[in-house]
Amino acid sequence: MNPQPEVVLVDDEEMVLTSVSALLMLETECNVHTFLSPAEAIRHLETHPVDLVVSDYLMPQMNGIQLLAKSKELQPEAARVLLTGHADKASAIQAINAVGLYHYLEKPWENAQLLMIVSSAVERTQLLRQVQAMLSDLDNANDSLKDIQTRLIKAFL
């Protein structure tokens, strides 16, 4: 993975944040930012590019789907994962459809599965960013070509 992946974890339970960040710090190269409140997580997302947002569903102030919708608005390319103890089909369907969820995980989660999801989600985001950068380079190159073409035409006229 190129630059150290940035992961945001949001859960109103401190113990979940500690457990998941301990796993990610031990087994991945990710830089993990943990937040007990969705509002604080949003403030972070407003100013820092991240590769992945993992959020709980039931939280005070704002639920996980609302938070991930905000994350999609701020950083559409960052992958979104819902890690929920409140497993009902309606919230899962809503999350997948409305938020473009990368993965829906239920508590208790399997660490091996969580690690696989994190690594593939981060890889996907980084590839997406690379493609965007290449497209932007291509646009710039195209603009320069047009510029050269215009100047050449002008030189010959």
Added chain:
Amino acid sequence: MEPTPAPDLELEHLRAQVAAMSKDAILAQLAAGVIHEINTPIASIFSNIDVIERSLDALEAQLGPASPPKALGLVKVIRNLVQVDRMACQRIAGIIRSLKLHARGEEEGMRTAGLNGLVEDSLLLVGSEYKRRITFVTDLGDLPPVECNPQLIGQALLNLLVNAAQAIEGEGRVTIRTSVDGDWAVISIADSGSGMTDEVKEKIFRTAFSTKALGVGTGLGLPLTYRIITEQHHGTITFDSQLGRGTTFEVRIPIKSKEQ
């Protein structure tokens, strides 16, 4: 075995049913809340156990075989304790899974599920209640996944297991077997209990009939089980009972759903 309830006793039974049903609804609601509250800490502990084991692997690799025996011994002690924690958590998680399956708050539809897993989950609940006097023996065959409503099948199995345990006075044995017979998945539950008289045999699937004391049986368990198996799963439920030797219930569920 008590005789058939007289008409005035039937009224008493109906009253008991209503009381039991509203009590069940409150308990189910409470159970759903407790399950939710326990789920997160258990998830966290499960994850931590795994992370501790991963850390011990890394630590052992760092220490190497030439490390002081005391250090390697300590790693081993921690490893053993973590394994015990994992087993303890698995037991709690099993009970939670089983409660979740039986709490009426979460309605589930038809899906593909393994019947052996449902038997084991139901047994966890019944086993913890009756393990002091009843030995539960399982002989679970190789069953393919079956299209079913796991919550309802769990409810039916729970009813049959509780009935089997309650049919035994004092110590006894309940044997649960699963197998495949052609297009059917077969579950049999045999108890070493008192068996049924011919009169009781005729009435067991009737609503409001119960041989149990007031407050113990509602007379709803077997009729409900019958409907779950025959109407909702297009299966069959039969029994063979001999006085003084016990009763065996056999549930057959089609492996391929009739709706497919």
